Amino acid sequence: MSKLHLVFGGRVSDPRTLEFADPSSLEIVGIFPDYASAEKAWRAAAQRTVDDAEMRFVVVHLHRLLEPDLLSPPSAS
Numbered sequence: 635m636s637k638l639h640l641v642f643g644g645r646v647s648d649p650r651t652l653e654f655a656d657p658s659s660l661e662i663v664g665i666f667p668d669y670a671s672a673e674k675a676w677r678a679a680a681q682r683t684v685d686d687a688e689m690r691f692v693v694v695h696l697h698r699l700l701e702p703d704l705l706s707p708p709s710a711s
Contacts, residue, residue, distance in 0.1 A: 638700070639672035640665050643679055643691030652690060663691065 641663035645655045654660060663679050666672035672693045683689035 636667045636697070637669065638665055638667065638696040639669055640694040640696050641672050641675045641679065641691060642694070643683075643689060645688050646690045649687045649690075652692065654690075655688075661691075665696065669693070669695075 642660050643663070644657075644660040647653045647655045661679070663675050666675060676691050676693050679691040683691070
């Protein structure tokens with residue numbers, strides 16, 4: 635499985651948090667096959683809204699949500 639990444643953003647209630655004010659108005663930038671391309675898209679979206687402190691964009695590691703067992707260390711028997 636490729637390591638998919640989602641880039642999205644929107645207006646936050648407080649610029650110190652990631653609590654989005656209106657989740658129904660989130661901007662989905664896209665889903666990317668690797669972190670490098672996701673970061674490039676994130677930088678472009680963030681730069682476009684750099685003067686608006688209440689706009690935040692994030693990169694979500696979808697592969698970690700899709701296969702959470704891969705993150706867990708093996709249990710000791």
